[in-house]
Amino acid sequence: MAAAQSPPPADRRDDVAPAPCPPVIAEIRGEREFVRRLAIELSHAPAPNSVPFGDDMAELGGDWLWTTDTLMDGVDFDARVHNWRQIGRKAMAVSLSDCAAMGTTPHRALLSLVLNDTLAMADGLDIVRGARDCGERFGCSLIGGDTNSWPHPTVITTTIAAIAEDGPPLLRSTACAGDRLFVSGPLGGSILGRQLTFEPRVSLGRALARGARPSAMMDISDGVVIDLARICEASHCGAILNAAELERAVHDDAHRLALQDGKAAREHALYDGEDFELLVAMPPNRVLAAEQLGFLPIGEITRGPGIRLRDELGRVSELEVRGWEHFR
Amino acid sequence: MAAAQSPPPADRRDDVAPAPCPPVIAEIRGEREFVRRLAIELSHAPAPNSVPFGDDMAELGGDWLWTTDTLMDGVDFDARVHNWRQIGRKAMAVSLSDCAAMGTTPHRALLSLVLNDTLAMADGLDIVRGARDCGERFGCSLIGGDTNSWPHPTVITTTIAAIAEDGPPLLRSTACAGDRLFVSGPLGGSILGRQLTFEPRVSLGRALARGARPSAMMDISDGVVIDLARICEASHCGAILNAAELERAVHDDAHRLALQDGKAAREHALYDGEDFELLVAMPPNRVLAAEQLGFLPIGEITRGPGIRLRDELGRVSELEVRGWEHFR
Numbered sequence: 001m002a003a004a005q006s007p008p009p010a011d012r013r014d015d016v017a018p019a020p021c022p023p024v025i026a027e028i029r030g031e032r033e034f035v036r037r038l039a040i041e042l043s044h045a046p047a048p049n050s051v052p053f054g055d056d057m058a059e060l061g062g063d064w065l066w067t068t069d070t071l072m073d074g075v076d077f078d079a080r081v082h083n084w085r086q087i088g089r090k091a092m093a094v095s096l097s098d099c100a101a102m103g104t105t106p107h108r109a110l111l112s113l114v115l116n117d118t119l120a121m122a123d124g125l126d127i128v129r130g131a132r133d134c135g136e137r138f139g140c141s142l143i144g145g146d147t148n149s150w151p152h153p154t155v156i157t158t159t160i161a162a163i164a165e166d167g168p169p170l171l172r173s174t175a176c177a178g179d180r181l182f183v184s185g186p187l188g189g190s191i192l193g194r195q196l197t198f199e200p201r202v203s204l205g206r207a208l209a210r211g212a213r214p215s216a217m218m219d220i221s222d223g224v225v226i227d228l229a230r231i232c233e234a235s236h237c238g239a240i241l242n243a244a245e246l247e248r249a250v251h252d253d254a255h256r257l258a259l260q261d262g263k264a265a266r267e268h269a270l271y272d273g274e275d276f277e278l279l280v281a282m283p284p285n286r287v288l289a290a291e292q293l294g295f296l297p298i299g300e301i302t303r304g305p306g307i308r309l310r311d312e313l314g315r316v317s318e319l320e321v322r323g324w325e326h327f328r
Numbered sequence: 329m330a331a332a333q334s335p336p337p338a339d340r341r342d343d344v345a346p347a348p349c350p351p352v353i354a355e356i357r358g359e360r361e362f363v364r365r366l367a368i369e370l371s372h373a374p375a376p377n378s379v380p381f382g383d384d385m386a387e388l389g390g391d392w393l394w395t396t397d398t399l400m401d402g403v404d405f406d407a408r409v410h411n412w413r414q415i416g417r418k419a420m421a422v423s424l425s426d427c428a429a430m431g432t433t434p435h436r437a438l439l440s441l442v443l444n445d446t447l448a449m450a451d452g453l454d455i456v457r458g459a460r461d462c463g464e465r466f467g468c469s470l471i472g473g474d475t476n477s478w479p480h481p482t483v484i485t486t487t488i489a490a491i492a493e494d495g496p497p498l499l500r501s502t503a504c505a506g507d508r509l510f511v512s513g514p515l516g517g518s519i520l521g522r523q524l525t526f527e528p529r530v531s532l533g534r535a536l537a538r539g540a541r542p543s544a545m546m547d548i549s550d551g552v553v554i555d556l557a558r559i560c561e562a563s564h565c566g567a568i569l570n571a572a573e574l575e576r577a578v579h580d581d582a583h584r585l586a587l588q589d590g591k592a593a594r595e596h597a598l599y600d601g602e603d604f605e606l607l608v609a610m611p612p613n614r615v616l617a618a619e620q621l622g623f624l625p626i627g628e629i630t631r632g633p634g635i636r637l638r639d640e641l642g643r644v645s646e647l648e649v650r651g652w653e654h655f656r
Contacts, residue, residue, distance in 0.1 A: 064388075
């Protein structure tokens, strides 16, 4: 799977020239570039190959897939504001969202803790309880891990193993020109609280894997524009968002945040991170299934590259691809 | 597996009263106590149950087991001294050593990086290369992970999934009174360099799982006395070490370090961490197999609790149980 990305399916993609292999460039900027370089470094791994490198989960063997995510105090949570149980919950929920993003069923989890050494042991236990309880609600058992302490901020790593019980995992690399884009809920302003309390869309992901089978799916962790760009890069295509549709996909939190900071609510919807909603590309003949599941339309996949916005008057402009990235 | 610890095998243990369940105490001290509390918190997980909570790996499903370990700059390595490729190698080797400790065969790995944000991207790639190359030597493919950055020291988490191909995993909870204790190589002074360059004993662990089948096995990561105490606690027994045998299990590095710091070389052998040798308890009728594999005898498992030392004159004294622990 860590080999070159899957070629586009021939039946619907024969007119799309595959992008050339990512070049090894001297100057590296940003997380996307780092991940590209990693794909090259890990391209010789003799692994299963139906899930390309860089998707939300990696293949483990048989029907198993797995994912690992690290959260850091001061970046992904704020120990001065959030309580440890909420923080533990988020550590589990972020990885559960990766399972949702592939349409897989989470089964078991490991938790590796690096606790700041001023924490009480009870705080560490609260992290574990928060993670355990969140996992259990989705049938995912926290069964072990690693414990450490140090004088720096707390770091929590969750690893989840899941099974593709409802059909092959849904990838981000198989979107097709003409697919309609949907999100599973309104976007933006998660920093007002949803970043800690969001519901991983595990059931919805499984329902899609079982029935409607989007062409491509991922979860929105870093902002819909940058995550859509990841789908487009992996699928060698572009996308256009419709401003009129987007208006109905702006979360109330984005409107509230806009009142506070003077930015447009739509900016928050497009660029804020940590929505943890599902972003799906639906073939035209399965659009109804997405609508029936309550998904909100936001645009469509295009043949040409780039992420664009069609405004209410039909004018099209390029959208800047930015969002949460490490190594900026 | 996270339920109560396995009862001792009835055939050879009927005279050993099992220790009572760990009490929930108000004051918590040290990593051992934290892990004991975690075992209680996670005791309701509906998981496979042949591997008790707290062993070197946890059960995943089928013949799969997995393990996760986090290394931190300033604790497990020193970025001012070690290069990033060596550090990446160690991150993989520590988890491979957990596979060795259960007699399992490592297959796939994930790596989660939290890089200090002054690092060059090339440094991050070197960590990945070091981990990848180390894994590949043992047939373990690094296939994905997570990348992050922050302004604090670098943190690296490795997760490995392995298969018990050579028989059921070898546990730390099944030692029996009368077993002879062996180590796979001399101990102590790893800080002089072996802490970065040690060889995970994967082949040796598999050979034991296939043939000699120790009663119990683990890898020595925090010092032979504290790790032996973990075997004894999990197996409801004690141990006695023989000073005369120990002399032959003191590493040259321990002697060299003793010359530098004035401590006894044996102290280093007993209490230094990061030997990453295997510690095995062999039934009396399989001692020869351990000797043929080059293992060094150091003592035996006893019915009564505690870790003791028999000196050259036959006098027995209690050994203090200490070594590397977080949350001291």
